[in-house]
Amino acid sequence: MAVQSEVCAKSVLTKSGISDYAVNCYYGCLHNCVYCYARYMRKFNNHTEPWGQYLDAKINAPEVLAREVTRKAPGKIFFSSACDAWQPAERKYELTRQCLKIAIDAGFSISALTKSSLVTRDFDILSASPNVSLGCTITTVNESIRRKIEPAASSSESRIQTLTRARKMGIATWAFCGPLMPGLTDTPENIEQLFAALSTLELDQILIDKLNFRSGVFESVMDLLQRFYPALTPMYRSLYQNQQEYDAYADRLVVVVTEAARAAGISSKLQLICR
């Protein structure tokens, strides 16, 4: 059973390596993706629960952000780098919604990435600014796999519909296909089906990433594999322990992805960050 609480934050507009700034209205993320890199945040969050099992809502985030946007130089804000901005608690708290409005009104541009169709609730705000782009993470159209690796996120189909609706409302859209997981979502069959679905969308960009084992991801993924896909565990252990082998794997992934993109007619949109 996940633990949820309310806290006050001192700052929410933080410097980011992804963009100029990042805003995270929550500590923790109940989407609980098996490959989540943000699990390293646990050491800063004073929680004993595992990553994916706790959430602190920064209930003063809009108030703090309203002050910070008057003091910091305008730039691009990424929503969100260490949680999903539209995870289930956002339905109740509307912290992301309020922060988006404050940031846009103050002249900041927005880049958002989510796995939740709840973002459609905020299309009125996102579509009102030309300086907004919305991405959805989609790594598979196989719901059986999706439910195991991203258990509390929206279905891939509903993310595809979300991007379709966003584009119809004039919002710039992109897809993040990452991380592709060895033997699960990096298979030629999965990539072909994924690209076939994405080729029907009007996307500006399709980003591809490979799995990284840092920050406790290896342990998290191995736990899942042992439960559902035990035959894959030797390959993962080997990729984790042998950098040369992992580099060779990444090279093969680039070839598979590039060829599948060409076949699906989406090569011009592809950006490989898995090299």
Ligand code: SF4
């Ligand atoms: S939605 Fe993003 S932040 Fe949340 S658990 Fe999944 S990967 Fe991590």
